[in-house]
Amino acid sequence: MINNENIACFPQWANYACAFKYICEKGFETKYIIPPPITKKTIELGSKYSPDYVCAPFKYCLGCYIEALEQGANCLMQIYGGCRLNYYGELAEVILKDMGYQFKFFNMADINFKSIKSIVEHFKIINPNFSLVKVAKSIPVMMNIIKTIDKFEDYIRLNVGFEVNEGEFEKTYNEFLQKLNNLKNGKQLKQLKKIYWKKLTNIKVNKPSKIIKVGMIGDYYTVQEPFSNYFMEKELAKFGMEIHRYMNLTNTLIHNKGKERKNVAKKYAKYNLGATANFTVAEAIDFAKNKFDGIIQVKSFGCTPEIDAMPILQNVSKDFNIPILHFSFDSQTSETGVKTRLEAFYDMVEARNKG
Amino acid sequence: MRGYLGIDIGSISTKGVVIDENNNILASEYLWTEGDPMNAVKRLLKVLEKQLQGKDVNIVSVGTTGSARKLIGAMTNASVVKNEITAHAIGTTTLHPDVRTIFEIGGQDSKIIIIDNGFVVDYAMNTLCAAGTGSFLSSQAHRLGVSVEDFGEIALTSKSPTNIAARCTVFAESDLVHKAQIGHKKEDIIAGLCKAVVTNYINNIGKGKRIQSPIVFQGGVSKNVGVKKAFEDAVGAEVLVDPNGHLMGAFGVAVLAKKSGIEKPFSFDVADIEFKTTGFECPKCANHCEIICVFKDDVLIDSWGNKCDNGAVKIGQ
Structure with a gap:
């Protein structure tokens, strides 16, 4: 049954908002607010009310929650993971309630996924009268939205640095995302996917014969949310490089390759590093084996699993003779410093590529 | 004669170099930025112009680097605006083609550049914190009542450098005060500070880097013989300091401006334009x-x- 009371919201995260909106509106029959795009205001709000030493992704999420609450959201959501993220839902809830906001909180870290009862009980937070059939029907569509987004973005990362008419990829892709925001059903998704895939692949690119390839690795949030890494992929592409990134929702939520990744990483990391750090190591090894020109690790300041991965990455760098650049981001990082390092990174890989 | 001007505008100091087609330095200057990069560059240009008087040099290309490179690039109509990491690497490899490791400590930043076969293969730059940079040393020199220029010479006279906690500027400072109060000699504290700067450097940006000889040490702090010696003790190898080490960024970007082949009109008159x-x-x-x-x-x-x-x-x- 349609619920008119709840307005759900999940924090901004890459371009996945339309997928979360779809499952809430079509599956749970609950209204959904897409929070405003992340801006400096978001991170300022988030930092103001967060503990100083918490990782930047928490600050971004908190900022998003506040902006969404101000716009009328009253049912906030958070996922769970292999690090402090498991506590973040609860912490955000307490902070926001102390600030005086009233809302319901759907925290996936609280769900016991082995118990159907626990799952249903928590789903009732989103809509007390949700229909299991509708939810079940909308899940494959949501997955498809995610897969489409990831497929398109993979293609864009490889080509945007070589587009003939500047801005064409971004314009076309934004148009597509706008349409996804009001998606009606899976059939419409298929049509849109077909039209826009054609549009994207028809965009003229001019690739040289020798292409510089760069691999992006890092913590789950920072590597995926462009604002939190200072739009690094965009900045790198401007130099005329192919950007490769393995980490996305498709490769973790839909086709979880955790085991396979751990095996790849095994020679360098025998034990579980926590969160997605074993992925980070495995990706670095893959990129190195495939003769990439360089690797960039982005992480939130104080992300312990990624810090543990750093010395391991230095071994990978040494063994495969591939440069790996490390970036730590907090809410206060200077943009000039980031640009200086990126420029130097490009000069370095370009000179090596030529030589 | 065709000349190429390189300007390196750092947070603390502004450096300028004019070179000819064979990379010979025709004029150079080093002065304080004093928080006003545009004025610093104007002062710099006046000095360089004076040095070039009677030499019949025509500046055909300008390069800028350092944290104010963009601003000064716009001001001087620069052909090349380059980050300081690349500029330093190019400058040093031009003068020392066999260099493998570059240590650089400036006013507020420090970097390490690893070079293999003349190419940069790895680098790191300090983030977040200015511990162990030039501004730290000069504030501590002030505290101890010695001029920063004499710092190195005094350090060399020490026979047993005091151990000073190096991880963080704030802790280093309180440790220094403590050591002075319990009676450590001034020269030992000064030598200890030089050591602390080096320990901090090796443990932070030098961490995990393959430090190999020949090593060139540059940036303002390289003028401090105490720090140079502390580096040599720490890495167990000779550390070279080029007499023009403090100008290396400006020199490198002048070389890049020359190599770019892009020539744009430049006149020293910009020093008089508002x-x-x-x-x-x-x-x-x-x-x-x-x-x-x-x-x-x-x-x-x-x-x-x-x-x-x-x-x-x-x-x-």
């Missing part, structure tokens, strides 16, 4: 990008800072 910058917050979305506009005699010549096209300020507006 440049102004204004900053404003773009009101078009909640991101509030800080946009900087540069005016030359009240005409807008460049702007930056906008994250999207909505905030773009068009030249000629």
Whole structure:
């Protein structure tokens, strides 16, 4: 049954908002607010009310929650993971309630996924009268939205640095995302996917014969949310490089390759590093084996699993003779410093590529 | 004669070098930025112009580097605007083609550059914290009542350097005060400080890096013989300091300007032209990008800072 009371919201995260909106509106029959795009205001709000030493992704999420609450959201959501993220839902809830906001909180870290009862009980937070059939029907569509987004973005990362008419990829892709925001059903998704895939692949690119390839690795949030890494992929592409990134929702939520990744990483990391750090190591090894020109690790300041991965990455760098650049981001990082390092990174890989 | 001007505008000091086609230095100057990069460059240009008097040099290309490279690039109509890591690497490899490791400690930053076969293969730069940089040393010199120029010589007279906690400037400072109060000799404390700077450097940006000889040490702090010696003790190898080490960024970007082949008209008269910058917050979305506009005699010549096209300020507006 349609619920008119709840307005759900999940924090901004890459371009996945339309997928979360779809499952809430079509599956749970609950209204959904897409929070405003992340801006400096978001991170300022988030930092103001967060503990100083918490990782930047928490600050971004908190900022998003506040902006969404101000716009009328009253049912906030958070996922769970292999690090402090498991506590973040609860912490955000307490902070926001102390600030005086009233809302319901759907925290996936609280769900016991082995118990159907626990799952249903928590789903009732989103809509007390949700229909299991509708939810079940909308899940494959949501997955498809995610897969489409990831497929398109993979293609864009490889080509945007070589587009003939500047801005064409971004314009076309934004148009597509706008349409996804009001998606009606899976059939419409298929049509849109077909039209826009054609549009994207028809965009003229001019690739040289020798292409510089760069691999992006890092913590789950920072590597995926462009604002939190200072739009690094965009900045790198401007130099005329192919950007490769393995980490996305498709490769973790839909086709979880955790085991396979751990095996790849095994020679360098025998034990579980926590969160997605074993992925980070495995990706670095893959990129190195495939003769990439360089690797960039982005992480939130104080992300312990990624810090543990750093010395391991230095071994990978040494063994495969591939440069790996490390970036730590907090809410206060200077943009000039980031640009200086990126420029130097490009000069370095370009000179090596030529030589 | 054709000349190439390289300017390195750091947070603390501004460096300028004019070279000829064979990379010979025709003029050079090093002065304090004093928080005003535009004025510092004007002063710099006056000095360089004087040094070139009677030499019949025609500057055909300008390169800028350092943290104010963009601003000064707009001001001097530069052909090349390069980051300081590349500029330093190019400058050093031009003078020392066999160099493998570059240590660089400047006023507020420090970096390490690893070179293999003349190519940069790895580098790191300090983030977040200015511990162990030039400004730390000069504030401690002030505290101890010695001039920073004498610091190195005094350090060399010490027979047993005091151990000073090096991880953090704040702790280093309180440790230093403590050691002085319990009676450590001044020269030992000074030598200990030099050691602390090196320990900090090796453990932070030098961490995990393959440090191999030949090693060149540059940046303002390389003029401090105490730090140079502490480096040699720490890595167990000779550390070279080029007499022009403090100018290496400017020299490197002059070489890059020459190599670029891009020639743009330049005249020392820019030192007399009025440049102004204004900053404003773009009101078009909640991101509030800080946009900087540069005016030359009240005409807008460049702007930056906008994250999207909505905030773009068009030249000629």
